Amino acid sequence: MPGPKDLDPFSSPRALLGAELRHAREKKGLSQEALGQKLFVSGTFVGQLEAGTRRLRPDVAPLVDEVLGTNGFFERNCEAANKSRYPEHFAEAAEAEAQATAIRQYAPLLIPGLLQTPAYAHAVNRAYDPTAPEETIDEWVAGRMERTRLLDHPTTPLLWMVLDEAALRRKTGGQEVMAEALRHVADLARRSRVIVQVLPFSAGAHKAMDGSLKLMDFQDAPPLVYFEGPGTGRLEDDPATVAQLRFTFELLTASSLSPEKSLALIETLAQDYTHEEHP
Template sequence: MRPESKSENGVAVAFGRQLKLLRIRAGLDRVEFGNRVGYAAQSIASFEQGRRIPQPEFVDKADRVLDAGGLLMALKEELARSQYPAFFRDMARLEAEAVTLHVYATLAVPGLLQTEDYARAVFAMRRPLLDEETIEQRVAARMARQEIFARKPMPTLSFVIEESVLRRPVGGRSVLHRQLEQIVEHGQRRNVEVQVMPTDRTEHCGLAGPFTLIEKHDGRRMAYVEVQRDSRLHTDWAVVRDVEEQHGIIRAQALTPLESLDVVMGLLGEK
C-alpha cells in the first residue's frame, strides 16, 4: 500500500539533469534548443528542472538533436511510469500488459473510458488541490492509457458501472453528455462490454467498493483495489478467487451489455 505523495519525482529530475548537461555540451541555449525540437524555452526549463515529464516524442527528438546516442531514450520507459502517481505505477504497467481486464466502478467513470474533459474535471476536484501542471500531466497520462483499445492482439475488457456514476454531472452537463457518448462508442467495440448496475437493485454484491481484475499472458491473475489514494495489488490465489467470485455475481446482477447501452442512450436523451 503506497499513499499518493508530493515528493520529488526522481526519474524526472535525473532526466532533466542529463538533458541540461547534453544541451550545454551542444552549445545551445534553451531558446535555440527549443526551436530545434519544437518546444518553448519555458517547457525546456520545466523538463530540465524535473517539474514536468516530457512526452516520448520529445525524448526521441532531444536524443537526436543533442546526439545523445540513446542516453535520453533509455529513460523513456521509466519516464512513462513516473507520470502516474506513485500508488498507481505498478497497476499502469500491469494494465498495459493485460490480456483481460475487468473493472467495477462505483465513484466515477473508469479512467480507461474517460474523455479528456471529464478526466480534467476529476483531477481538478481532487483535495488537497493539485497544481495546474500536475493536472495536465495526469490528464495526459490517463489519455495515454487508452492506447489499450488500439492494441493487437486485442485484450478483453469489461466494465460494470454504477448507474449513479452515469448521472453525476462531473464537469457540467456538456462534459457528461460527451462522456456518455464515448461510453457508447467504446461499448460497441467487439472486445469491450459495458454493463450498468441499476440504482434500484435490491440485491447488490458490490457494496464493498470498486476493484479491477487483471490477467496476464502467462495466466497470472491479480486483483487491484484502490481507496482514498491508497492501493493494494492482491496476487494471493485465495484472495483473487474471492474477488473473481464477487465480480461474477456483480455481472449477473447488472444489466446485460445491450440493456446497458440502451440505458446510456436514454440518459443521452435526457435534458
C-alpha cells in the same frame, strides 16, 4: 564471464529487468519457488517480476543481487525500472494493466480511467485536488489518456466493465462533459471494443457495496486484483483472494442489465444530458 548490461531506462525497463531476473535465476538453477523462499516472497511474485507485471522493490533488489551473484545489477537498475508518470499508489497497477490480456472492473462512483474522455478526466482530477496548478492537472490528464491507448488494439485486452448507475448519474464536469463521456462509452460498446453492463439502483444490495475492484489476467503470469481508495491502492496476487473477487464480479454481472439494455440506458442518459433534461 561479463555480467548483464545495465538497462536502458527508455526501452521497457520493467520487462528487461524481468528478463534478466529470469536469466540470472535459471543460471543459478533455481525455480521461481526456490528463489522466492530466499527472497521471503512467493514463487508467484517472482514469476510476476519476471513477466514485468510487478515491480522490484528497492529494498529487495540488493538481496536479489546477493542470492543470484549479479554484482549489484538489480540494485543499480531498480530505480530506472520503477520510474513512472503515475502516482505511486497506482503506478504498479497501471503498468500491469498495460500487459493484461483481460481486464474486468467494477466502478461504483465514476467512469473508469480507460473509458474516460479528456474533459471528464480533467473534471475528476480537478476534484481530486482543487488547489493543484493547471499544468499539474494537464499532466495527470495526459497520463490518463496515455493509458487509453490500450484501446487502439481492436481486440486485446478484453475489457469488461460493470458501471454502477451512480457513475452515470453523478454530474462530473457538468452536463456537456457528461454527455460527451457517455457517448464515448456507448461508442466503444457499439464498436465491440468493451463489454459494458450497468448495475442499476433497482438491483439493491450487492456483494461489492464496499468498494471498486479490478481483475487482471496475463498470458505468462498469474492474475492480479487491484483495490483502490482515496489516494491509496494495492495489488493482490493471493489465489484465494483473486478467486473470491472473480466470483464477486460474476455476481455483479448477473445482477446488472444486459449489454444491450445497458447501452440503451447509457445513450438515453447521454441524450438527457445533451438536452439538459437530466433530473
